[in-house]
Amino acid sequence: MISVEEALQKILDAVTVLDVETVPIMDSQGQVLAEDIISGINVPPLDNSSMDGYAVRSADTTGATQNTPKTLNVIDTVIAGSISKNEVTPGTAIRIMTGAPIPSGADSVVQFENTDDPKNKDVSLNQTPAQVNVFTPVIPGQNIRYAGEDIKKGALTLKKGMVMRPAEIGLAASMGRSQVKVIRRPVIAVISTGNELTELDTPLSPGKIYNSNSYSISSLVKRYGGIPKMIGIARDDEKDLLSKLKQAQDADMLLTTGGVSMGDYDMVKDILARDGEMIFWKVRVKPGKPLAFGKIKSKDKDGNPRAIPHLGLPGNVTSCMVSFELFVRPALLKMLGKKNLAKPTVSAIIEDTVKNNDGRRVYSRAIIEKRNGNYYAHLTGPQSSGMITSMSMANGLVIIPEDNGSINKGDTVQALMLDWNEEVNI
């Protein structure tokens, strides 16, 4: 059996960064930019005021105090979006609003609060007085935002490989871009296998269970930025499984759940080996040992042969979700063009004693809590791989190394965080 690291490396080697699509900036959130964006404009385009106040020649304000103000003649008012036709000459000022371009002749702005502008008494008064008294001197450049201060025309502002977040979307907009080129999202086909599976909203006959893996796995696909293609349940017969596999042939990756154990009808791994290439079966990990990985033969939309990376996840609900976090998530992020493929981990003090004697690396469902500056981990009760309740209670997985007989209460362990908090949504 291969190790977790070997398995992950083989999976990552088999997937590639996907191709590029052009999307409206509002749709690009979370995707990776696939072009360098060079600004065609200065941002801001012109020198402008960062305050509501008076555009002045700073020399005219030298020595101004509350008791000995400098009096200037007000020759115009300029608001954002307009340009004053007048020039500030010695002894004059132009009343200016935040964002308005600095009039010629002025080298600084005195904010309203440092003058006797009527606004100081009542902000709803929109009067341009004939004269203004300035109480505080300004220095050249004061309260001016210079053209190109944020973004210089010709500057490489957004780089290929950056993740589009709200700030990057705003940045693209501030350069006038309504669309960007990004790596497209992978379409991940999801098939659950097993005669025992019953679709939701139908009665459960004896010996059957509801299909839950399709939903938890497809939700994980969405959570990490992929597009799930839910194909449904394949019965444990070759004809049905092959017909469902055919529906997955345009996907970027295929995930099946179940059918990878030693049972008589565990056909997923057999068909993968026969109709494709089996790269590995079984990993030294608990839960999740019977993971199968390979490439299944398919056709592209022009009928040309292609091979789809196929992960055969175990059928147990927890094994299935843990395998996704360990092996599918990094592959999905690589396809999306992301560089940071590792889940965050923390060092935590364990509050249980855990035995591990079978040579596999164990990922135990745990609640990780921060108390007095330290992280503590306690297990979410029984760790049977069939228990989805333990996965729901957990916010992390405590890693028990392969070569470790046991971990004692009070030892420091590494914990892989499933949820930092509840903000990861949509």
Add this chain to the structure above:
Amino acid sequence: MISVEEALQKILDAVTVLDVETVPIMDSQGQVLAEDIISGINVPPLDNSSMDGYAVRSADTTGATQNTPKTLNVIDTVIAGSISKNEVTPGTAIRIMTGAPIPSGADSVVQFENTDDPKNKDVSLNQTPAQVNVFTPVIPGQNIRYAGEDIKKGALTLKKGMVMRPAEIGLAASMGRSQVKVIRRPVIAVISTGNELTELDTPLSPGKIYNSNSYSISSLVKRYGGIPKMIGIARDDEKDLLSKLKQAQDADMLLTTGGVSMGDYDMVKDILARDGEMIFWKVRVKPGKPLAFGKIKSKDKDGNPRAIPHLGLPGNVTSCMVSFELFVRPALLKMLGKKNLAKPTVSAIIEDTVKNNDGRRVYSRAIIEKRNGNYYAHLTGPQSSGMITSMSMANGLVIIPEDNGSINKGDTVQALMLDWNEEVNI
């Protein structure tokens, strides 16, 4: 001027948890469950095998070793989804696949690996042998998952208030639920104000800038689970602003950007005060001082009067985004029914010296990095509130307290994390 805490409290007091909607479980991710879900079934429904192997009477295996195996007559094979009609009597065994119900008479399962089943030589062999040799004893209950072990019929399994994550979605599915009641997502209307604003993809005339706030703010709304309603640009005249406000009247919250400063055409706060209720204007915070908050009069779909919470965000790109993180995000999460409203913070060692003399709390854009187990923070260059590039570089905001003259290089500060990593997407 009120403090950040007072402002946030006034905003939170003015918003309420939204009403309930019923959605397909696949659409519920990130939403808060609005019902208690009691399981109508046991999960698993029947005692079943956790291994591929042989269902036996454990007493029949006592003393079995590799050299002195116990030989049992194989009377049937049972797979998941089927029920064996036969009973395991002394001296017999039923070949059983993972997930198949335990036949009557059996109290344990011996896995294939501890027998001479043909699978051990070739997993693709599906033969039911007439007899099997068992090499290892089993104890009662071994390799059996009992009915209700994961979820007991009648148990409160998913509680009102839980956030639907992939595990909770799988859990709902495992009980057969295809739909759940959740708190609906808030619709947040977004209007940018200012004569200087130009829509994307149109040429920029002198003195104008592109409207970027609508995009960064609407992206933040999406990121935290709201539904943005982008109304566009309102000119600095009352008629246009009122017509845009009318388009927002069915929203759960209204966000405007700009129009809250001291300028002649900063009408947002004036209209809020005149046509609604102004709860506060200006907060002791930097960037973001001229924040306005109140309730604007509106009508519901039946024509009845209602009041919409309205945050007038500053027009500067960075002030606008920082105000969103500090004030809008918690309100949005409260409307979604979430309990954990605070952004995560870390203690970090600052690598710059920052002066703060004006009595406001400063949130400085910073890059927070973990090195040798400690977090370090360094500022992203110039902190002008007009600079969106500094927001794009940042993954956190260093908090400089109001009462602090300066923070020196090497001091420990609190940093509010904007992004833990790049996985927050879609």
